[in-house]
Ligand code: MG
């Protein structure tokens with residue numbers, strides 16, 4: 001069942017989302033060549049705690065970091081480590097924060113120093129796909145409408161659409177029903193209603209859509225080692241549209 005949030009729950013989800021957006025904003029200036037992903041993770045955790053929240057992903061299904069940090073061909077679930085960011089990398093920070101039992105979830109891909117025009121395009125096009133997916137959201141739309149819009153945008157740019165990982169409902173759990181795939185047919189899948197909260201999160205690859213998991217049992221990477229980008233917002237479904245809860 002997809003839950004419709006009460007006014008009180010929506011207020012808490014708004015605070016959680018706002019802190020996620022602020023954490024991205026806080027971290028952005030630190031994303032430079034030479035910083036380790038562990039250091040970024042520490043800064044994220046400190047900031048989230050300073051805002052009266054807890055990092056949603058810490059310990060979730062056993063995840064060892066506070067946020068997920070995925071570099072270049074890493075699609076999602078990169079574990080913070082002593083690896084240093086290098087000039088020309090792209091890096092995705094996937095951040096979740098929990099406020100009084102309610103979550104916000106947003107991923108964003110950043111350039112490290114000067115990146116190639118091809119990586120620049122991948123980032124821009126994946127962000128465009130996120131907003132294409134969001135643009136169809138309103139009371140009465142189908143989950144398949146979102147996937148269709150994301151997929152159409154991705155195919156326009158010949159990008160690989162990761163199918164194994166999907167968006168999701170958000171509430172007192174980070175991951176709730178429904179699944180929100182980045183592919184689909186218009187008019188299919190669950191119907192969304194005013195008061196539902198979902199995360200839309202295209203993960204688009206420069207090359208193959210195929211992905212696999214590394215031996216660390218967490219990090220998902222592309223099948224051809226080409227880079228991947230990931231843009232995600234948590235949004236509230238409204239009568240005539242949607243409100244982004246994780247604005248930066
Ligand atoms: Mg996320």
Ligand code: MG
Nearest residue numbers: 105199201232
């Ligand atoms: Mg998510």
